[in-house]
Amino acid sequence: MSLQQNLDDFKAKFESGGPPYNAPKSIIEIFHRATDELRRSGLAERALKTGDRAPAFTLNNQDGNLISSADLLAKGPLVITFFRGHW
Amino acid sequence: MELEALQAALPDIQRLGANLVAICPELEKYGRSVHRRLTLSFDVLSDRGLQIASQFGLAFELPDYLKTVYAQFGSKLDEFNGENAYRLPMPARYVIDTRSVIRSADVSPDYTVRPEPSETVRTLQELAKGKA
Numbered sequence: 108m109s110l111q112q113n114l115d116d117f118k119a120k121f122e123s124g125g126p127p128y129n130a131p132k133s134i135i136e137i138f139h140r141a142t143d144e145l146r147r148s149g150l151a152e153r154a155l156k157t158g159d160r161a162p163a164f165t166l167n168n169q170d171g172n173l174i175s176s177a178d179l180l181a182k183g184p185l186v187i188t189f190f191r192g193h194w
Numbered sequence: 195m196e197l198e199a200l201q202a203a204l205p206d207i208q209r210l211g212a213n214l215v216a217i218c219p220e221l222e223k224y225g226r227s228v229h230r231r232l233t234l235s236f237d238v239l240s241d242r243g244l245q246i247a248s249q250f251g252l253a254f255e256l257p258d259y260l261k262t263v264y265a266q267f268g269s270k271l272d273e274f275n276g277e278n279a280y281r282l283p284m285p286a287r288y289v290i291d292t293r294s295v296i297r298s299a300d301v302s303p304d305y306t307v308r309p310e311p312s313e314t315v316r317t318l319q320e321l322a323k324g325k326a
Contacts, residue, residue: 111308137259153251156301157299159299161250169225183213184213186213190283
């Protein structure tokens, strides 16, 4: 199954209001409102896009070691995924 | 879900000579717990203060009504991220070439929408072809 199908299945289950999430309708509406507002803000369209230059970074990894984008790019192309968190 | 899907695609990504990192605003200890729980073999980087997410134009502050809901569900972003502000990055996936030029960008204001890892692999295949 594709990633998006998995996400769609999860969303359908969550928004059904049934178990295991038992999400109240009011909460689901709040999530919808927030997503709509973010979409309408146009922030995604202003983010860096294809053809732009990627900023360099040096950040700690999960073990506390510094990882630099320059070192990684010296070896080959780099895929970066930004995600929200462990929750 | 996305991290697991990318983990599954990691052999294809590496076969094409590329690397993969995940960037998240949380403190290292939370990155460590994700890394262990999902048995990832790529790095989870801690982007304190969303500095890098901001440079990519991805950071946003949650509206007050959403902060309340997050708090109810136990998502204490202030604790997780080590800052008072409730900020998050929009989910995004980038492919960057060895000259630091962005070759594909998928930014989603809707957190329930993500690109397939196979699309990312396809971009890397085209990059590899261009070089040959």
